[in-house]
Amino acid sequence: MNDTMGSQAVQLRVEALMGRALDTLEALLTDPALPADRRAELALRLLDIALVGEPGATPPTPPAGLLPARCFTIRDFLPPDLHAAAVTAAEQLRDRFVASGVTSGEAGYRRSRVLFEDAMPALYQAMCQEIATALPAIGTALLRPGFAPGHVEMQMTVHGDGDFFRIHNDNAGPEIAYREITFVYYFLLRQPCGFHGGALRLYETMAAEPPHFDPDRYADIVPEDNMIVFFDSRLMHEVLKLDVPSGMFEDARFTLNGWLHARRPAAPAG
Numbered sequence: 001m002n003d004t005m006g007s008q009a010v011q012l013r014v015e016a017l018m019g020r021a022l023d024t025l026e027a028l029l030t031d032p033a034l035p036a037d038r039r040a041e042l043a044l045r046l047l048d049i050a051l052v053g054e055p056g057a058t059p060p061t062p063p064a065g066l067l068p069a070r071c072f073t074i075r076d077f078l079p080p081d082l083h084a085a086a087v088t089a090a091e092q093l094r095d096r097f098v099a100s101g102v103t104s105g106e107a108g109y110r111r112s113r114v115l116f117e118d119a120m121p122a123l124y125q126a127m128c129q130e131i132a133t134a135l136p137a138i139g140t141a142l143l144r145p146g147f148a149p150g151h152v153e154m155q156m157t158v159h160g161d162g163d164f165f166r167i168h169n170d171n172a173g174p175e176i177a178y179r180e181i182t183f184v185y186y187f188l189l190r191q192p193c194g195f196h197g198g199a200l201r202l203y204e205t206m207a208a209e210p211p212h213f214d215p216d217r218y219a220d221i222v223p224e225d226n227m228i229v230f231f232d233s234r235l236m237h238e239v240l241k242l243d244v245p246s247g248m249f250e251d252a253r254f255t256l257n258g259w260l261h262a263r264r265p266a267a268p269a270g
Contacts, residue, residue: 069202069219071231072141074134077185082126083226086187089120090156090254097158103173111163112239115156117258127256128152131183138230142181149180150263159198159253161244167203169211170233170259179259182235184221185228187254194251198223198242205236223253233259 078086097113117124131138131152139147159165171179184200204217213236220240221229231237244251 065207067205067207067232067235069204069217069235070142071202071219071221071229072138073221073227073229075224075227077134077226077228078130078187082123082130083187085123085126086156086185086254086256087189089123090115090158090187090189091250093119093156094249097156100157102168103176109168110165112157112159112165114158117154120156123256124154127154127185131260138181142230142232144181147180147260148263149260150178151261152258153179153261154256154258157255157257158249159195159239159242159255160249161195161242161247161252163198163239163253164241165239167213167236167238169205169236172210176259178261178264179233180262181230181260182233183228183230183258183260185256186223186225187256188225189250189252189254191225193223193225194244194246194248195253196243196245197240198253199240200229201238201240202231203236205234207234211236223255 093115096119097115100110100112100114102109135147135149139145170182171177188194200221200223202219202221203213203215205211205213211234242253244253
């Protein structure tokens with residue numbers, strides 16, 4: 001066997017082993033017996049391989065000012081008891097949801113109902129702990145290594161029949177300027193899923209003032225039970241309109257969604 005043939009044989013073996021490694025990692029990623037931090041590590045390894053072709057390599061850096069429609073997704077994020085706690089909270093607090101709004105006050109821009117974190121303190125603390133466990137993987141995947149939030153803001157949102165959220169980003173305005181990373185955790189109150197539509201659409205965004213985006217360059221994230229998605233809060237995005245044929249609360253699109261805030265600078269002494 002000459003050197004060229006030998007190199008080709010080695011390359012084929014490497015490619016076969018990489019394929020088997022990916023299959024193994026993907027299988028482990030859906031194993032509910034693994035804790036969230038371990039699943040986050042596995043998801044990060046898959047991201048490394050998918051982006052640059054070999055584990056441990058640094059993901060490519062986009063051009064200055066350009067934010068790709070990139071997100072970091074972890075399936076089976078919460079253990080069964082916490083997933084059940086989210087479902088229970090939605091059911092027990094259903095009468096405390098209020099109509100959503102936007103910081104600009106613009107009418108007709110968003111239609112859903114929300115429940116704020118102070119109504120579910122135990123669930124809020126549990127979510128913060130799970131996110132903290134996965135934070136190293138989140139920061140690395142979103143090219144924010146070492147990111148340590150100063151505050152976690154969270155709400156529960158329900159989108160029913162005909163609901164939507166038009167294109168926006170999450171840190172436009174002085175009152176929300178410290179939002180750095182957005183998260184959306186999806187959960188179903190009952191199976192099978194009772195709605196259609198409702199995808200989260202992320203747009204490739206040019207960070208500017210104001211930001212702008214190409215409407216033809218986007219990625220859609222389809223909601224899945226017990227899945228969480230993290231992305232840069234500067235990204236333009238929207239929630240596509242939902243269809244809930246039954247019209248029932250239990251069949252709506254439920255999320256625990258929120259923002260990891262940057263640490264605010266210390267106030268000057270004196």
